[in-house]
Amino acid sequence: MRYVLALMILALILGCAKEATREGIVLKVWETYNSEERPVFLSLVEEFEKQHPGIKIEAVNIPFDGLEPKILTALATQTAPDIARVDVAFLPKLAIRGALYALDQFRVESIKSELRPVALSSCIVDGKTYGIPDQVNGLCLFYNKELFREAGLDPNKPPSSWDEFIDYAKKLTNKEKGVYGFGMKNSLWWTLPFIYSFGGDLLTPDNKHCALTSDEAIAGFQFKVDLYAKYRVEGGAWRSGGIRDDMGFQSQVYAMIFNGPWAVKGLERSGIDFGVALIPKGPKGYATNVGGNNMVVFSTSKHPKEAAQFLMFIASKDSQAKWANSLGQVPVNMLADGLIDFSRHPYLKIFMEQMKYAKPRPPIASYPEIENDVNPEMQAALDGKKSVREAMEAACKKVDAILQEEEALKAGLKKQAR
């Protein structure tokens, strides 16, 4: 009992210790960098502070899954930080609710032309710039060189078209050994490369209607379904209870999977002999999707101008060159491309090449809701419970309803603002 009391008293004392007040401007940043990225980010922070005496950066590392509820609670009580690093899909949701500063007023124009367009486009909502990208990536094809050799394939010649891909996958599939040519996920984002490479898209160009029922989109998704149901080269990684694609790639069950730059470190550690290639060409050429993170400034910030300065610093040529060289990630600033030492990061060239064929997601606030509604329909088609067309038609109905809701919400918010 005495120890308990002592602990409680300790708690009160520690709790009461007031923060020392600092002079100058303090910018609070909530970020979600992983344990490898964090030291690089902090060294950039240090550099920024050196260049801008009088501005201090207070960075807090937040678990990725906890960021959204934390930000939403903070917004409800006006206690948001100055800056946060958010997933590209979260930015539009914050933007239409008026939670963010439009940065155009802080002379971000100068840096916009240097940034990779696929990354920048995820920051632009209704023509205004609500963030600066700090990370961009897209899916590529990862393949197991050892399994390629065993199947009599040249490990330095990954498949370049979907036809070749099927051919390779058939040769790689060996059901007796429990090896499959391909392992895939069932989710809209992970299906977009198929749809794009067949010339399809998620929404119509005006972002007002669902486009998944177009012949091209259906052909793309049909191809993905066929890999499992018709060609039987996919091991059912998407099924609940199936061996997940990335885990199966590690345990050499799947010879090829889609994955992104983030997977390289882990695979290198596991000692698997793997290669990275562009996702095979479809009837409409190479294609992939876009993911990543953007830095935003909350509208409750008292120092938006300085915050914008920090955002531009992180996305600047030098910072991004350092970022890419230390971590093997695609720089968001294209001027940094020439400063990269590819000998240290053999796969980075492919990742950057793949970004040339990347297509950003539409900047709509309800993208996560769309995923939630489309994924079960896709699952039904993969399971063979619905035809691809039926599934896409059902999905599109839900997507259109979501888009209408978003329009209504936006109109309501605009009225409120007035």
Place this chain on the structure above:
Amino acid sequence: MILLYVALTFAAFVVLFPFIWMIITAFKQPGTEFSSQILPSKPTLENFKRVFTEFGFVRYFLNSTIVAVSSGVLATLLASLAAYAFTFKNFVFKEKMYGLIIASMMVPGLMYVVPQFAIINKLGWMNTYRAMIVPHLANVFGLFLLRQYMGTIPKSLIDAAKMDGANDLQIYGRIVIPLSLPIVATLFLLTFQFHWSNFLWQLIVTNKENLYTVPVGLAMFKQQHEELYTLKMAASAVSIVPISLIFVFAQRYFIEGITRGAVKE
């Protein structure tokens, strides 16, 4: 009989399998967590070392201990005092008040998050242990649990004590609490466990890494695209130690509780 043992052993294995997997994975080299080998080929303590040196889990464990022990003790104390009053004392609107308090259990806990956060923020309690402890001290479920139990203590016992000149505090401390010890221990265990594993609230009220608790620290291993399983499992394996220990000690009370009323003297 043998069949029963086989079935029970199988059931035990199913229940224990995640724990076994957690412990095995904690000793694996990073990157080999999903390889086809079940046992690590080269067992390592590296994961445990990194959890405590690189990821600040020493501090997280200290924070969790402070928060879970203080809340467990204080919440149990308050609930038992309230239960005592509601069981043995008479005051105006007693049953109406009790009904009102119990009715608050109908509101889902998540509904409280934003208003509670607003209050904590107004009080200037952000980034303090108080913020993590105080909002959950009024434990309605605990009050209900203890009142139900205290109701079974014979009134004559209390009256006898009163006759002997005992005041309320003495009756509470000398008679009621010793008699309710099993249920008090249960409540302590439940509140301790709740606070030990509470994630969302502790995350929301802290903006400083040195105030993070164990669950928040564990969440850091799940990054945007990948999950650091070996490290997460090492930290999780350590994090269940306090709960297991408390359970082992508290178990004595549970067994005592069952045998206590068995023989009438």
